[in-house]
Amino acid sequence: MAVTVDLLVWGKWKQNWPLGSVKSLSSSIPRAAAEIEDLIATTQADWLLFWDPLLGEPDVELVAALVQERADAWHSGLCFGLAGEPEEHDYIHPIWPLALDADASIDSVSWRLTLSALLVKTDVLRTLGGLDAAFEGTTGAGLELGRRMIDRGAVVMHTPRLVNGRGSLSDRLSEHDRFVFLRRVFGRKWVRYAALRRSMAHFRPLKVRSALRSSAAATSATKRPGSADQVVTRDSVTSPENPTITVVLPTLGRYELLRPVLEQLRKQTLPAQQVVVVDQNDVDKRDHAIYEEFADLNLEVIFQVERGQWLARNAAVEQATGEWIAFVDDDSEVGPDFLEQHLEGLHRYDADLSTGASLAVIGAPIPENYAFFRVADQWDSGNGMCHRSLFERFGLFDQQFDRQRRGDAEFGLRVQLGGCLVIHNPHAIRVHLKAQEGGLRTFGSLDGFRHRDRTSPLPLPSMVYYTKRYHSKRQVREDLMIGLSQAIVPYELKRRASPRQWMGFVAGEAVHVPSTVKRVRASLRIADEMVEDGPRIPKL
Template structure:
């Protein structure tokens, strides 16, 4: 990362890593075109010119730059004060204080740290999603890919959600793009084969007795006939142009993956996800990619069965293999968040909040993912940041007073929390020893 203090707040973010080609995702300022540079703002209040350039590179990615400019292979260190300046500019002040506290407890020079912290206290925080880069040709772009009408295979695994599945299948009936099949892998009990008779769709129905999400997706992909795989879920709602907008995004940016955006029912797309950008995550509930991508990176890792972050792990394989993946706000879908069925029946819906006091925290697959790709030290940094604020239920994750209280409760419950994390770490070690369970296509 361009600023080393990011390791305290984003230690397990995709962009912390170099791709297999040996480069980070951040473009060199001198390699950017003039029209992109004009979209960025040089912050001359940094101490060093190097930090100014790194800040503009960060801006480019955050504002949605998708291009071919040369990127950094290495980053030089910038002054401590510039690191605090950067954190104050892009993160909440509570997280800046967290970093200060962490560094003081790590026996960094307290005078130097406190001086840098105080000297940057006037830095104004930039709101995420402000003034994104605009791709003005998008609206009038006529996609040759859509005109060629390649076959698309829509993959939907389902488990005891027929009432919700009905809605998304009805949405697929209304798609303006017509050359697609729907592969449903049904794990429901009881199984209702007659349910699918009412839909005017090309449905390839696969009955799967084992309740296993990643097996279901892998099976569907192996049985698909399309050149493209569109990944969806049984509790989402999609618009009639969902398939065509995924294809258009792939064609417009000459990408291999279009990562769609989720937003909760009754809300709108979050501001920070409302524009095109290099995808910083991959969600199997709303994405489209060339089927051949699976030949390059493999299918989904079954180490995540009945647990979480299997899509995150697949996304990092895309990133490391330099596979171009764009975040596509136009190919969005509504996340209905069904209260029953799916992973909720397997007890692992939430990655960081265990189902009972003596269950591992976080889910072991999370630590398997973090440790495998980032190593033990970054994983520990991530745990220090995430575990305390995961004490309260998911619905309160944005309630700031409760988050502060959660940190205090973590201290009071430290022996229990330590046990939960130790248990998760131990189970993750077993997964790491066993290794990934990834089939090739």
């Protein structure tokens, strides 16, 4: 049966539309929101195409092709100048991977959609709701809809093909709509913080104050469409028969944890054809007996004298013989269907890279969005899988990150900005034991902004190297400010500390301000040298 697509036009339309019905939408967002709500309750169409008639006629053949591809929503928002909007996102979540935009000339994951050219599954709007009537203009309403969709499990992608690369500038985001968006997406304290920063940056405190009031009234009077517990889902699929999988497993100082991981890999419902362990322990401390014990795993061991987690993983990928490559760490516990779930999720979403749910035993609380499939906002090298061809296309891991952090984040972002789909799989679960010894703990860091040595550069230089490679100066600055302020709290209370505890930690940190400034300057200097040296990404 042919897929049907209803055409929703912002204005009048006289041309024939062969894929479905045609409906004209009101230019008023509240009225258009009501019209769309009525439509999705009654239409039999599989998809809806929102369209600005000033763009001419949509390409019928292209629309018919796009509905067969992997996204739940296609749009051309980046062709309409929406990259980076709203700018206040930088003050709140400056280096969130999904806040970065790929080049507008390629297909890529992006929630910054335009309602002038949007092709979306009808069921997605039935599940998550249509337009938010609290907005005044289409720009703000489109941004909020895109963010709501990607936050709740929909695959939302930009494509220049929908408008043949033409596009135009969208209507300016009004001050009112800017703060409606912020209120819908972020918490109250972050909205107030963004208002303060915007007032300081643009010298318009009265406009900001007025927008705060009007947006508060609008969001109080109008419920955000959909329900927070509703998410977009897809049916499971059958994975290809007899896939070949290589597991990459680096280890350092954790033999007591390595044995249980190998035992769990032995019991997989979808066995790996090869397990490559990269052992970076001191020569006199190597335990060869453990590898003899698990010889039935098709175990291959690479002993390395030089230490570095990306050096290790790159060596393992180079030696891998499987068409699929899975990654797990030595301080992990995985279930018997770990590999099977990763592979199924990749095929269910036609994704390029998979990351699973890593449940930490200490540190920050487990986010609610770990519970459902969605576009991933980070990639975890301790719980992931991809096809070997991904490394052939993008290169291996950047060895500038060796003995430091954000190397897996960089690879995930590199792949995302290259137009690929990275998916979070809630069924591919590992328990991250966060071992206090071995691994990266060997080099002294608890995380990027917390180090056991109070004289070492702060944050780890690789943290700044990562942001300087991909982010604006403002994003680098804001990430540094937020990271340093949050690092005042001990790792065990990360995102858990009460206001009273915060006050105590701030008071205690005051005496360290001079040394902290010195450490930050050292980190920035080293990061600049790393940027100047450039990435060290071997080819496969």
